Amino acid sequence: METVEKIQQMKDNPKVSGCFFWGYQKDEKFIHKQIRIEGIAEKLSNEECEEYHNKDPLFCQIRSHICQQGQKVDWDELKKKHDEILEAVKETNKPLKMPEYYVAYRIIPNMFDFYYSYNTNIADRLAFTKQCEDKWTFERIAA
Structure with a gap:
């Protein structure tokens, strides 16, 4: 449906991001995970x-x-x-x-950010960034 405000915003500026968080308890651990994606919205x-x-x-x-x-x-x-x-x-x-x-859109990603933590331990976070068509770099970053 092309009249939805979200679609008009993507037409005006196709740079988008998505964030997916899930937290759960496993045994005695409280686990937190998150994936953030940045990229360009492309209409299917x-x-x-x-x-x-x-x-x-x-x-x-x-x-x-x-x-x-x-x-x-x-x-x-x-x-x-x-x-x-x-x-x-x-x-x-x-x-x-x-x-x-x-209508449907896909995100052509240029960055992935993965976050993982449990209990009171320091969180681990990796960021993957697209450098060119077939090359990605990654680095560990502070949570």
Whole structure:
């Protein structure tokens, strides 16, 4: 959906980042991990979008039909639309086609930052930076 503010921002400035954190307890250790990615957002072709859409589970495909990202919704109305589409797919046994407004982006990375720590130990952090097309360097950096 090309009218979403996030997509307009990526068109204006394709430099993006993503950060993924997960913390958990294993035995007596509290473990914290994080990966940060920086790079350039690139819109996927319609063919690539269709490939992703077709691999998605049915509930994700239905969601792409009923949810206009960022729009306010009436949950009961959304649930009703979901159930109608689900019933139609079950009755016809035909795959659900990708909506015309479906868009997806990939991040072409130029930096990865990996963070790891547990309990009160000093954290370990590695940064990988792309130097040219096929060369990456890495260094250990302070957490």
